Structure formats: C-alpha cells, structure tokens
Amino acid sequence: MTEAVTGSVTALDLEEMARQMLAFQDLTRELDAIIDSSSDGLWICDADAVVIRINPASERINNIQASEVVGKNMRDLLDQGFIDRSAALEALTTGKVVSQLQNRQGRKLISTGTPVLDGNGRVIRVVVSERDVTEIDNLQRELEEQEALRDQFRSHMLEMQQADLASRSVIARSPLMVNALKQALKVSAVNSTVLILGESGVGKGLIAELIHKNSSRADKPLIEINCGAIPESLIESELFGYEKGAFTGAQTSGKPGYLELADGGILFLDEIAELPQAAQVKLLRFLENGRVVRLGGTKARTLDVRILAATHRNLDQMVKDGTFRLDLYYRLNVIPIHVPALRERRDCILPLVRHYVDLFGARDSIRKRLTRAASDALLAYDYPGNVRQLMNICERLVVMTETDLIDVKDLPAEIAAGGHQPTRGGGVWHDEVTLQETLDKVEKAVLVKALEMHGNQVRMAEALGVNQSTIARKLKKHGIA
Numbered sequence: 183m184t185e186a187v188t189g190s191v192t193a194l195d196l197e198e199m200a201r202q203m204l205a206f207q208d209l210t211r212e213l214d215a216i217i218d219s220s221s222d223g224l225w226i227c228d229a230d231a232v233v234i235r236i237n238p239a240s241e242r243i244n245n246i247q248a249s250e251v252v253g254k255n256m257r258d259l260l261d262q263g264f265i266d267r268s269a270a271l272e273a274l275t276t277g278k279v280v281s282q283l284q285n286r287q288g289r290k291l292i293s294t295g296t297p298v299l300d301g302n303g304r305v306i307r308v309v310v311s312e313r314d315v316t317e318i319d320n321l322q323r324e325l326e327e328q329e330a331l332r333d334q335f336r337s338h339m340l341e342m343q344q345a346d347l348a349s350r351s352v353i354a355r356s357p358l359m360v361n362a363l364k365q366a367l368k369v370s371a372v373n374s375t376v377l378i379l380g381e382s383g384v385g386k387g388l389i390a391e392l393i394h395k396n397s398s399r400a401d402k403p404l405i406e407i408n409c410g411a412i413p414e415s416l417i418e419s420e421l422f423g424y425e426k427g428a429f430t431g432a433q434t435s436g437k438p439g440y441l442e443l444a445d446g447g448i449l450f451l452d453e454i455a456e457l458p459q460a461a462q463v464k465l466l467r468f469l470e471n472g473r474v475v476r477l478g479g480t481k482a483r484t485l486d487v488r489i490l491a492a493t494h495r496n497l498d499q500m501v502k503d504g505t506f507r508l509d510l511y512y513r514l515n516v517i518p519i520h521v522p523a524l525r526e527r528r529d530c531i532l533p534l535v536r537h538y539v540d541l542f543g544a545r546d547s548i549r550k551r552l553t554r555a556a557s558d559a560l561l562a563y564d565y566p567g568n569v570r571q572l573m574n575i576c577e578r579l580v581v582m583t584e585t586d587l588i589d590v591k592d593l594p595a596e597i598a599a600g601g602h603q604p605t606r607g608g609g610v611w612h613d614e615v616t617l618q619e620t621l622d623k624v625e626k627a628v629l630v631k632a633l634e635m636h637g638n639q640v641r642m643a644e645a646l647g648v649n650q651s652t653i654a655r656k657l658k659k660h661g662i663a
C-alpha cells in the first residue's frame with residue numbers, strides 16, 4: 183500500500199519536474215533572447231569574477247569573440263591590460279551597484295556592475311552592462327564646438343561693429359556702452375523723439391551725432407543748441423524766431439529760429455533741463471502739432487523737425503519739484519537712452535586713452551606710449567568729468583610729457599596718487615607760505631581740474647557758479663589755456 187502510494191507520488195513528481203524543466207527551458211530561451219538582443223553590452227560573471235558569458239553587443243563593442251574571455255577571470259583581464267577598470271570586480275567587492283566611465287580601444291564606455299544576491303544576501307553573480315557613449319560624447323563635443331564657434335562669430339560681429347564705430351571715432355568696448363550705441367543705431371531709422379541721459383561728458387552729444395549720421399535726415403542739418411548757454415531772455419526768440427519789430431533790439435527783417443533752420447533735419451536740445459518754463463510750453467506745443475509761430479507773429483509755420491534732447495540732470499526729480507513740465511517730460515521721454523558714466527564702463531578707458539593719445543599725437547606728429555604703471559593708474563581713476571576729462575588729460579599728456587614714454591609721474595596728481603584726493607586744509611598750507619599764495623595755489627588747481635572736466639569756459643562757469651568773464655580772467659591770471 184505504502185509502496186503503491188510512493189510509486190504514484192513519484193510519477194506525479196516526474197511529471198511536475200518535466201513541466202518545470204520545460205518552463206525553465208522557456209525561461210532560459212527568453213533570457214537568452216533578451217541578453218542577445220540587447221544593444222547594450224552585457225557581461226555575466228560568477229562570484230569569483232570568472233566571465234560566464236558576454237552578449238553579441240559586447241563582442242561588437244569590444245571587438246572580441248566571446249570565446250576569448252569566457253572562462254577567464256576579470257582580475258587576469260585587468261592585469262593583461264585588456265580592460266582599464268572593472269565594474270564587475272568593484273561590484274563584487276562592495277556588493278553594490280557601481281558605474282564607471284571606461285576607455286576601451288579609443289571608445290568611451292559607461293559600465294554598470296550590478297551584483298546578484300542569493301537568498302542569504304551573498305553575491306552569486308554580477309551582471310555588467312556597458313554602453314558605448316563615444317557617439318554621444320562626440321555629439322556633445324561637436325555641440326560645444328558649435329557653441330564656441332557661435333560665440334566667436336558673435337564677438338566677431340561685435341568687433342566689426344566696433345571697428346565701424348571706431349572709424350567714426352566712437353570708442354565702445356564695454357557691453358553697457360555697446361548697448362547704448364546699438365540703441366542709438368536702432369532709433370536712427372525712426373523719427374521718434376529721443377532723450378539722451380547721462381552725466382556731463384559721457385558722450386551724449388556724440389550719440390546725437392551718431393543718430394543723425396545714420397538717419398534718413400543725414401543730408402539735412404543737425405542743429406545743436408545748449409539750452410543752458412543761451413540767456414533766458416533770448417531763448418524763445420532763438421528757438422522759435424521772431425518777426426520784424428517783435429522787440430527792441432530785434433533785427434528789422436525778423437529772424438528764423440533754430441527750429442525753422444532745422445527743418446527737414448534734427449534739432450538737438452542739449453541741457454534741456456535748463457529750458458525756461460515759458461519755452462517749455464512752446465516746445466511742447468511744437469512737439470504736439472509740428473507748428474511754430476515766430477515771436478511777434480501770427481502765421482504758423484509747419485515744420486518737419488526731429489527732436490533729440492539731452493540732460494545730465496534728474497528730470498524725474500525736477501518734475502516732482504515742479505521745475506520741469508510733466509507733459510513735456512512725457513513727450514521727450516519717448517525713447518530714453520542712458521549713456522553710462524566712464525567709471526561704469528572701465529573696459530572703455532584704455533581704448534579711449536590709446537585713441538586720444540594717438541589722435542593728439544598725430545595732430546602734432548608726436549608718437550607717445552604709456553608705461554604699464556601709467557595705464558594702470560588711468561584705469562583705476564573714476565573720471566568725474568567722464569570722457570571729456572579723459573580726453574583733456576590725454577591732450578595734456580601728449581603735449582606736456584618730455585619723453586616718448588608717459589609714466590605715472592607725468593599724470594595729474596590725483597590720478598598718480600591712485601585716485602585719492604589730496605588732503606584738505608592741512609595738506610594745502612605749509613608754514614612760510616602766505617594765505618594769498620595758498621589761496622592762489624588752490625584756485626589754480628581748481629581751475630585746472632574744472633577745465634579738464636568741462637573743456638570750455640561756459641561749462642566751467644556753470645559748474646563753479648561764477649560767470650564766464652570771471653573764469654576767463656582767472657585762467658589768464660594763472661596762465662592756463
């Protein structure tokens with residue numbers, strides 16, 4: 183009975199075993215198909231790092247036959263130099279998944295070793311997948327090269343633009359200034375009013391010239407007036423003109439104003455913040471309807487004038503203070519262009535120095551160079567008078583320096599001293615020097631500096647709060663200019 187039962191169980195077991203065997207064979211075939219069809223290379227090693235199999239993708243990637251490595255230990259392959267690193271060995275040692283970048287026969291591979299654990303957590307196999315990333319790497323490099331080329335191309339374009347601008351004597355190296363010039367070139371093409379903002383001497387006038395040169399009005403006049411330099415009593419007649427007998431002292435025939443003279447072209451109103459209130463109203467009216475009536479006249483003339491305006495003042499604040507009309511501000515501020523101070527674009531300093539040293543040198547047939555230390559000191563200085571100040575310094579250096587080489591000692595004291603201002607009071611007066619001599623010395627230094635910063639007597643007078651005749655007299659007294 184027992185035997186019969188045993189016999190029947192054995193028969194069942196055999197049947198089950200046969201079924202499981204078939205299932206196992208199916209599984210093995212499935213696994214073989216997966217391994218062989220994988221486009222990633224696969225290496226399977228046992229717990230001693232002996233290679234059990236590799237797939238066709240690995241044969242292809244490594245340019246080998248499976249028979250050359252199957253049965254060999256990874257340690258020997260490493261020793262023989264067949265591989266430079268082994269993800270299998272590292273995965274076996276650490277029991278963890280590891281990824282490595284490997285170089286094999288000129289190709290770049292990413293190898294990932296994954297340990298296979300038994301029920302007790304012991305490593306029994308390690309599967310290494312390897313992916314050839316040479317192509318991806320090449321593509322990446324190509325992409326980087328393309329990007330580098332694009333950057334090169336961009337900076338070449340910028341250089342071309344700069345060469346173009348340099349030929350017009352506009353030096354721009356720093357991105358801030360290049361941007362301001364780009365804006366100026368862009369607005370050249372249209373007829374909009376432009377408000378050019380920036381400290382005194384930064385090149386606002388130059389921007390206005392650039393806009394004119396590149397506009398469709400280039401062959402028509404660019405008339406520039408400095409609103410701060412015309413006496414308040416004359417500004418309206420100068421701007422809008424007058425009819426005969428309009429006021430005492432007026433020409434009997436009458437006179438066209440600057441607006442009429444600029445017909446077809448551009449009127450550049452420098453120092454617009456200085457425009458008196460009455461003239462502000464009239465200018466606003468012209469901007470709104472394009473017509474002017476001369477002083478003392480009744481006939482309105484329609485004109486085609488593009489207005490550019492500039493100021494170093496804070497118009498926003500002036501509007502708040504009630505000294506500049508809000509409606510005119512809106513009309514003028516259609517397109518604002520900010521010209522940065524020179525200290526905000528130090529990249530421009532040395533190109534400007536070179537430009538002006540060469541320019542003034544060529545004028546007087548003198549060729550001068552700067553020592554490194556002199557260049558460094560010029561680069562470090564803050565230039566409160568901006569490009570105008572730098573330009574005047576260069577002219578003086580070219581004319582006054584005895585040798586061909588301009589050194590730190592030839593620079594103005596405040597620049598040579600590293601931009602530090604001389605000490606006040608105590609530094610100026612020395613024993614045995616009279617008060618008058620000391621005051622004269624200070625006055626001369628102030629005049630030299632103001633001339634350097636402002637370039638002409640009108641601007642100097644404005645900055646120093648005296649009238650122009652005082653400046654003229656004092657310059658003569660000190661033998662300056």
Ligand SMILES: Nc1ncnc2c1ncn2[C@@H]1O[C@H](COP(=O)(O)OP(=O)(O)OP(=O)(O)O)[C@@H](O)[C@H]1O
Binds near residue numbers: 384385
């Ligand atoms: N980028 C530049 N390259 C070469 N020269 C420049 C540059 N910018 C300004 N200059 C020169 O500096 C001087 C002062 O420039 P400009 O008169 O245009 O300044 P501004 O801002 O209009 O001054 P202000 O407000 O006092 O009228 C001019 O002689 C001008 O040619």
